[in-house]
Amino acid sequence: MRRDAELYSLILLLGVLAVAPLFSTQYTVRLLTVGLLYGLAAVGFNLLYGYTGLLSFGHAMFWSAGAYGLSIGLVRLGLDPLQSIGLAFLLTLVVALATGYLSLRHTEIYFAMLTLAFAQLIYALIIKLRDVTGGDEGIYGIPRPMGLGEYYYLVLAIVASLVLLAWWIVRTPLGLGFQAVRDNSSRAASVGLDVSRVRLVSYVISALYLSVAGMLYAPLNRAITPDIAFWTFSAIIVIMTIIGGVRRVAGAFIGGLIFIFININAMRFTEFWQLILGLILAILVYLAPEGVSGIVEKVVRRVRG
């Protein structure tokens, strides 16, 4: 029953997002586009964190693999869009399999630190391989064959499908396997689950989600710089997921959507925007460990009696 409620609320939310541009300025549409991509990233991240119990502090590397893979294909190599998308996926898979193989030997904080280290390695590579990545100056002139208004709907369509797919994945035997490994890995192993394989699959699927978000992010601004590979962006991915709530796909999605609005408005009204962000996070962790979606759920339950 409650599972259905999550699906319905997701569909409702996506429906609202579909009509939102009709009532929005171009600026809000831009923020919504970023919000959708952040939401997608949070959903992907949460498959690994919320559902498989592995906290990665390096997910910026997959967002960057997607964004840089696509941009290098389009701008540096002059490939067509399909080939560039293929290149981006290939790059993501290589990064995900290599770092996954090496870091999934550990869990908990050791896993988090390893992912952080690998992500910083990727960041350093992006800075150093200037001829390919543009170094600190990044890549600009990435084509976007449509206006922002239309692009929003392209992003929405892809994000909606992938968020619903995630909702479905966590209900399949595979997704239940994620959760079994999260809750008790030795018990999961004892019933015949290949724990390290389940973790790797979750890690790679999660990476692909981030990669798609990154691929869609690059044409939004038609330029990218290495800040999307820096550890602070990995932290943002963690923070927005926690803000939204880690127990549900919808929670993470909402977290990404609202993060961008909190971020830019905190900044607009005070130079201490980082403090505001930190305060919001601290309050949420203390008072609502299940995030915004947990609060909504509680309110709904209370209203229903």
Place this chain on the structure above:
Amino acid sequence: MSGGGDSRREFVKIAGAGVAGLAVGYGLGMFSAPGPAEEPVEEPVEKPVEGLPGIPDEPLKIGYIYFMTGALGTYGTNAAAAIELAVEEINEMGGILGRRIELTNADEADRERVLDNIARMVQDEGAEIIIGLDSSGDALKAIPLIEEELQVPLIVTHAATPKLTECGRRKYIFRVSMYEEPIDILGAEIVKQLYEGEVTRVANIGPDYAYGYDSWTIFSGKLQELMPDLEFLDPIYTPLFTTDFGTYIDQIKNSGADLLFSSLWGGDAATFFKQAVAKGLFDSVKVYMNAMLGATDTLEAIGDENVPDGVDVWGSGRYWFLYPPHDVYPLNKEFVEKFLDKTGNYPPYVAATSYVAVYAVKAAIERAYLSLEKWPEVDDFVEALEGLTVPGPMGPVYIRPEDHQGLYDVYWGRLRRGGPEYPIPILDDLVVVPPAKVVPKPFETMVSC
């Protein structure tokens, strides 16, 4: 203080002769300060500020974006102070053609939100002009957003990569701050004029990113052209915010370099210099040229007591608060005094360039109004900026129409103690050349696009 005074004076005299030779070589006086005839005409036609036809009622909104917080936060606070100063002055005179200026701003330190914040200022808050950007990466990244989506003028006041203006014609993007290339070129010319025969091996220490690489490409490229017999050592690049330069200093010492070029800036430039002095680097390095030393905040961080005697240290930058000399160019004097009054600091270059950006807006709007007799549309405004000359604290700034690059006098000066007159070390024996002598033609750059 007086210990090394005499030898220093001796030095200056010798160098002075060299500088004079250099100046003669360029066919101009040592100070090419604009004479009184070129003094800025500060009050154009718009005396009767009210009742001009075709002027919108609501204020003109200008948005600025700089690093306002974090390790580079002083760039933003200095730039903001200068922008506020310019806006206060203009609003006191009744605004631009009677239209008051209002400001909004954003923090470039939120790296992921730079473009969203520019869009916010323009699309949500109605900013008609954007001023700012410290990071070259951010400036390049903003090109598609500004040129195609927002289509509002962006006046860059700090980011110095030649790629912004010299790698393609931009419609809405301008830069009023001097870029890297002419400064590095003049640095090479000075070495040729003053130290030919005295130096043989050239080393480089610069920040480990595009700006550092490009600076060395330009300086070494030009110097090689001028003095082909020099030996150029492998450049050293250091991460931003390095705290211990010890191994790099040893490396330079052991390399036998006698000329050291550097594009280190801000805190890095100060830290390196102090450690180099402490470790006796200047026993072997005879000439040190730092393209970014002419920044008052960097000099303050170095401190008078750390300026050694008997070393040829040259610094440059995009503005030096004592040039044009205050006695012949009152605009600079007033600016320095007002800024000092407002902030307690001598203005660093970001202050002068952001200040002149606001006046460029004013001058362009007035210029367009004269021909259109109405408030200019964006395209009219852009056209009016092209070829405009704006009096600024650094002297008149000419905005070259082809590449939208602001041009003004380029300088290098010799480092000396400021005391007792100034609380910070200063640059003296200035070598100044007009832009025509060192700025490449539009779209010509030694940096690969």
